[in-house]
Amino acid sequence: MNTFSIAIHGGAGTLLKGQMSDEKEIAYKSALKSALDKGYEILLGHGHALDAVVEAVKILEDSPLFNAGRGSVFTATGNHEMDASIMEGFGLEAGAVSLISGIKNPIKLARDVMEKSGHVFLAGEGAKQFAKNLGYQTEEDAYFYDALRHSQWQEIKGSQHFQLDHQTQKDSKYGTVGAVACDTFGNLAAGTSTGGMTNKKWGRIGDSPMIGAGNYANNATCAVSCTGNGEFFIRGVVAYDVSCLMEYKGMTLAEATYEVIHHRILKLGGEGGLIAVDTNGNIAMPFNTEGMYRGFQKSNGDQMIAIYKE
Amino acid sequence: MNTFSIAIHGGAGTLLKGQMSDEKEIAYKSALKSALDKGYEILLGHGHALDAVVEAVKILEDSPLFNAGRGSVFTATGNHEMDASIMEGFGLEAGAVSLISGIKNPIKLARDVMEKSGHVFLAGEGAKQFAKNLGYQTEEDAYFYDALRHSQWQEIKGSQHFQLDHQTQKDSKYGTVGAVACDTFGNLAAGTSTGGMTNKKWGRIGDSPMIGAGNYANNATCAVSCTGNGEFFIRGVVAYDVSCLMEYKGMTLAEATYEVIHHRILKLGGEGGLIAVDTNGNIAMPFNTEGMYRGFQKSNGDQMIAIYKE
Numbered sequence: 001m002n003t004f005s006i007a008i009h010g011g012a013g014t015l016l017k018g019q020m021s022d023e024k025e026i027a028y029k030s031a032l033k034s035a036l037d038k039g040y041e042i043l044l045g046h047g048h049a050l051d052a053v054v055e056a057v058k059i060l061e062d063s064p065l066f067n068a069g070r071g072s073v074f075t076a077t078g079n080h081e082m083d084a085s086i087m088e089g090f091g092l093e094a095g096a097v098s099l100i101s102g103i104k105n106p107i108k109l110a111r112d113v114m115e116k117s118g119h120v121f122l123a124g125e126g127a128k129q130f131a132k133n134l135g136y137q138t139e140e141d142a143y144f145y146d147a148l149r150h151s152q153w154q155e156i157k158g159s160q161h162f163q164l165d166h167q168t169q170k171d172s173k174y175g176t177v178g179a180v181a182c183d184t185f186g187n188l189a190a191g192t193s194t195g196g197m198t199n200k201k202w203g204r205i206g207d208s209p210m211i212g213a214g215n216y217a218n219n220a221t222c223a224v225s226c227t228g229n230g231e232f233f234i235r236g237v238v239a240y241d242v243s244c245l246m247e248y249k250g251m252t253l254a255e256a257t258y259e260v261i262h263h264r265i266l267k268l269g270g271e272g273g274l275i276a277v278d279t280n281g282n283i284a285m286p287f288n289t290e291g292m293y294r295g296f297q298k299s300n301g302d303q304m305i306a307i308y309k310e
Numbered sequence: 311m312n313t314f315s316i317a318i319h320g321g322a323g324t325l326l327k328g329q330m331s332d333e334k335e336i337a338y339k340s341a342l343k344s345a346l347d348k349g350y351e352i353l354l355g356h357g358h359a360l361d362a363v364v365e366a367v368k369i370l371e372d373s374p375l376f377n378a379g380r381g382s383v384f385t386a387t388g389n390h391e392m393d394a395s396i397m398e399g400f401g402l403e404a405g406a407v408s409l410i411s412g413i414k415n416p417i418k419l420a421r422d423v424m425e426k427s428g429h430v431f432l433a434g435e436g437a438k439q440f441a442k443n444l445g446y447q448t449e450e451d452a453y454f455y456d457a458l459r460h461s462q463w464q465e466i467k468g469s470q471h472f473q474l475d476h477q478t479q480k481d482s483k484y485g486t487v488g489a490v491a492c493d494t495f496g497n498l499a500a501g502t503s504t505g506g507m508t509n510k511k512w513g514r515i516g517d518s519p520m521i522g523a524g525n526y527a528n529n530a531t532c533a534v535s536c537t538g539n540g541e542f543f544i545r546g547v548v549a550y551d552v553s554c555l556m557e558y559k560g561m562t563l564a565e566a567t568y569e570v571i572h573h574r575i576l577k578l579g580g581e582g583g584l585i586a587v588d589t590n591g592n593i594a595m596p597f598n599t600e601g602m603y604r605g606f607q608k609s610n611g612d613q614m615i616a617i618y619k620e
Binding site for chain 1: 397402403404408409427428429430431432433434435436437439440511512513514515516520521522523526540541544545546547550551554555558559578
């Protein structure tokens with residue numbers, strides 16, 4: 001049987017040891033473990049990588065700790081605009097949504113776009129109409145309300161500043177969640193979801209819903225989910241860049257992800273990280289920031305849940 | 311002095327010789343020539359590739375013949391939703407807009423996003439607010455009204471069908487405009503603009519505003535603008551794929567663009583074409599459809615304006 005594995009992330013940024021209470025650290029790790037366990041259980045039961053990715057991301061979206069779904073940050077107008085994308089590596093099918101509000105699990109809607117819309121990328125009110133046609137219920141604002149998120153917004157509301165979530169200090173962190181998986185059939189999938197940036201305006205779209213930038217999967221190479229300052233990740237076409245370095249230059253997953261995160265994107269000025277898996281179940285989780293909420297579980301027993309640099 | 315050049319396109323599709331009147335063919339070629347002349351004049355005066363691209367695309371947007379700007383097709387609700395993107399190859403700066411209405415020249419707004427927003431990609435009402443802050447005037451619906459476009463929409467309005475513009479027959483054509491240029495300094499730029507698909511709904515975003523998919527520029531490799539069935543071009547990350555084949559596999563511009571259009575995207579089911587330029591001023595304009603409105607002009611005197619296969 002193929003080695004199978006799953007990796008997840010909950011965002012990268014200036015996460016310095018000692019700045020977070022032990023309780024909070026435990027809460028983050030516990031949420032990561034829940035997501036990882038759920039995804040791994042699906043793979044263990046010979047489920048599809050796509051299902052494992054969606055279910056893992058849903059758990060991270062349902063947690064108020066991460067900037068996606070329920071924990072999404074506030075935009076400049078006090079709303080929530082969420083983005084998500086998904087791709088599977090067998091048929092290179094993909095789906096994405098952007099600038100949506102009121103949807104509990106954007107990753108599920110991204111999958112429905114892939115499977116039921118005849119399109120890849122839907123945004124805004126139109127995407128919401130598509131969801132409505134499928135019978136999606138919309139959540140009240142209260143579901144997305146979080147005191148910390150609200151105070152983060154109040155601090156910079158009315159200013160020209162925007163912040164990449166989540167931050168306890170004034171320096172930036174990049175709030176996104178994501179999962180990548182390789183199933184027992186050797187199929188890959190990647191999913192990414194985000195609530196964007198605090199005080200975000202003008203209908204800004206980051207890399208998370210952009211296939212090739214923040215998310216990509218291809219059974220010929222790898223599945224990738226990114227987190228970082230999205231503008232740089234778009235300009236670097238980061239997720240597909242990893243795939244191309246493997247396909248066209250013959251790099252391994254570890255080599256390609258290192259090259260992109262520690263050389264190519266850094267040269268552009270991009271900060272963040274990514275998680276990636278190949279069809280042998282190998283995992284790479286490089287980041288060029290101080291920390292990244294992350295974890296993985298492989299069928300050979302290897303596992304890790306971590307926040308800071310090792 | 312560096313060989314400089316510019317290439318433009320006005321969409322690809324099932325353009326069969328004899329299906330179009332001589333008058334119409336002359337009108338298309340004349341519009342293409344105007345755009346090409348304008349861009350080339352800028353390059354000849356040692357202007358920047360970015361300016362040449364923007365000015366050439368603006369002329370195509372201002373023509374009712376092409377599905378972009380003034381000639382944009384009707385959405386399912388009888389409106390116009392336009393997308394555009396731009397990228398320059400020196401600093402890899404990029405800008406894009408999606409789902410905007412009432413803006414005469416979306417390519418200009420994409421450039422303003424790149425230069426003035428601090429972001430790469432803005433969409434919908436938010437993007438329009440950004441434009442308003444910069445003093446953009448919005449055009450009345452009448453500016454975008456065209457009898458042919460309206461009748462194309464009336465034919466499929468209320469149905470589940472959507473059409474990739476522009477078509478005289480029932481088969482599909484892919485309406486997009488674009489320009490790529492290499493200036494006397496060896497800098498590259500690419501710009502793409504579209505009115506989407508007739509009867510488009512749900513806030514669908516195609517490849518045109520997606521950096522890496524429908525548009526890309528990098529002085530290390532090439533500048534690319536695509537036209538085709540956008541969903542496939544997104545999944546194939548087509549524009550960046552050309553760049554990667556050059557950078558990582560050492561292919562020439564001609565080899566890389568041929569590989570992507572005639573093998574990789576075709577394998578996915580993608581139909582369309584692209585225009586591309588490298589830093590030696592070489593031009594490639596492959597397409598896997600019956601025709602593509604296209605033209606180029608090089609400083610060595612080579613030039614072409616064509617619609618059908620040679």
